[in-house]
Amino acid sequence: MTPMKLARSIGVPLLAVAVFLAFWEWLVWFNGWPRFKMAAPSDLPPAFERHWSLFLSMGWQTLWRTVVGLILAVIFGTILGMIMGFSRIMRDALYPLLVGFNAIPKATVVPIVALMFVGQHDFNTVLLAFMISFFPIAVSVSIGLSTLEPEYRDILRSLGASQATIFWKIALPKTLPEFFGALKVAVTLAFIGTNLMEIVSPHGRGLGALFDSGRTNSDFPLMFAVLIALAFLGIVLYYIVVALEKIFAGWAERAPG
Amino acid sequence: MTNLIEIKNVRHAYRTDAGPLPVLDGLEISVPEGGFVAVVGPSGCGKSTLTRLIAGLMKPDEGEVWLHGERVKGPRSTVGMAFQNPVLLEWRTILKNVLLPLEIVPTKLTRAQAEERARFLLSLVGLEGFEDKRPSELSGGMRQRASLCRALIHQPDVLILDEPFGALDAFTREDLWQTMHKVKEREPFTGVLITHDLRESIFLADQVVVLSGRPARTQYVLDVPSTGPRTLDDLYTPAAVEQLAILRHQIQIAQGRATPEDSPA
Numbered sequence: 001m002t003p004m005k006l007a008r009s010i011g012v013p014l015l016a017v018a019v020f021l022a023f024w025e026w027l028v029w030f031n032g033w034p035r036f037k038m039a040a041p042s043d044l045p046p047a048f049e050r051h052w053s054l055f056l057s058m059g060w061q062t063l064w065r066t067v068v069g070l071i072l073a074v075i076f077g078t079i080l081g082m083i084m085g086f087s088r089i090m091r092d093a094l095y096p097l098l099v100g101f102n103a104i105p106k107a108t109v110v111p112i113v114a115l116m117f118v119g120q121h122d123f124n125t126v127l128l129a130f131m132i133s134f135f136p137i138a139v140s141v142s143i144g145l146s147t148l149e150p151e152y153r154d155i156l157r158s159l160g161a162s163q164a165t166i167f168w169k170i171a172l173p174k175t176l177p178e179f180f181g182a183l184k185v186a187v188t189l190a191f192i193g194t195n196l197m198e199i200v201s202p203h204g205r206g207l208g209a210l211f212d213s214g215r216t217n218s219d220f221p222l223m224f225a226v227l228i229a230l231a232f233l234g235i236v237l238y239y240i241v242v243a244l245e246k247i248f249a250g251w252a253e254r255a256p257g
Numbered sequence: 258m259t260n261l262i263e264i265k266n267v268r269h270a271y272r273t274d275a276g277p278l279p280v281l282d283g284l285e286i287s288v289p290e291g292g293f294v295a296v297v298g299p300s301g302c303g304k305s306t307l308t309r310l311i312a313g314l315m316k317p318d319e320g321e322v323w324l325h326g327e328r329v330k331g332p333r334s335t336v337g338m339a340f341q342n343p344v345l346l347e348w349r350t351i352l353k354n355v356l357l358p359l360e361i362v363p364t365k366l367t368r369a370q371a372e373e374r375a376r377f378l379l380s381l382v383g384l385e386g387f388e389d390k391r392p393s394e395l396s397g398g399m400r401q402r403a404s405l406c407r408a409l410i411h412q413p414d415v416l417i418l419d420e421p422f423g424a425l426d427a428f429t430r431e432d433l434w435q436t437m438h439k440v441k442e443r444e445p446f447t448g449v450l451i452t453h454d455l456r457e458s459i460f461l462a463d464q465v466v467v468l469s470g471r472p473a474r475t476q477y478v479l480d481v482p483s484t485g486p487r488t489l490d491d492l493y494t495p496a497a498v499e500q501l502a503i504l505r506h507q508i509q510i511a512q513g514r515a516t517p518e519d520s521p522a
Contacts, residue, residue: 151344155344155407159336159358160331160334165361169357173348249348
């Protein structure tokens, strides 16, 4: 990339962000909104500064619970997807259950989980992050496996390969692009799950709880600062998945042209 | 009995919701060691079923399939297969794709020897220099060439080709026909070729079996006498034109559009 192009590829998005922030700042100033009604971008750095240690400790709580929930979703979703991908009967049996479960808005599950496992905050949060994010993974793995062209199996089966060998050598790698596509969706969903639990069932942990304490005090700068922190964590997690995808399924990306 | 492949009175039916659908009925084919048989017939007459039977991927309802004097009961590593779809693994390089069967089949070759053999086969089909490319970087004809190398890497006794050139354009196809002759000279094999292309069948095979419409039985067998190395020009000799006329007539009979009494031409 030439320096000119580089400057443009960085400069244009930066400029867009600056214009957006300026408009936001102007909107608050123009309407004369006080801080208990709306926060301006200039209010955010002081808010971060004031609560910095809280942001660090609660951000970490949100992050690790999301990641653990996501890892569980990957394990469970992959196993479920394999079962549905290999067995027609299991697919017919499990699919309606899965769709029904997925159709329930997870916000309604929060009180149930919170009541069932009262006091076990970490467990509750991880559970909700898991419940909300395993669906796309299970579906993508099952579709990837069940749509494997029969010739791919035949190539190895005609040589006497076992089902396990066919799975490791062909079915699994061939499903990876679909799997990572689903993981990108799941990582965002898991994050939503964690925050739902932290906000709806406040127990003083995680960025969701910090947000909630801002809400009770009408502390708009704090609430917006939490939103920015959440966006930052979400972006970091998303790009970790993108990096993993490049490593393990980079072959699926075709050279342009 | 010196035939390497022996298909004796094979019957097979698929079970469908509307009852059994017979696809093969009294099929007889024998291929001597080193022979190359082409199987032609109307669409949907069960040609692909035949390849799966020889490969041991399926068992016939009735009748027997023998390879090397042994009855086929399941898949065996002495078979190499290539399909119309080259089914290369996108995440492997061409070289690694060709080496795939050796990861399944027990081999005496060391890693280096196996790689050397793969490189030799690739150069034989004209893919020298493409060893480290990914399948997506190759054209359809090149992928089919690589697929052919993969079918041959473990030195199979039997090569089963299920319309391998069907999806290629005419020039590429004729190129690959010539490649096939070159390969067979250096790497002798016993072959069964399923094809829709009558010119392909007489150019490559030394025997052409015409199957009847469904359920398929052996309707006609044409011997293609070999007179040394074949060139594309041989397809335009009077003898070849006559062979093609006979085959075309037989296909029409199989399709029910002609009777054996009609004169071929």
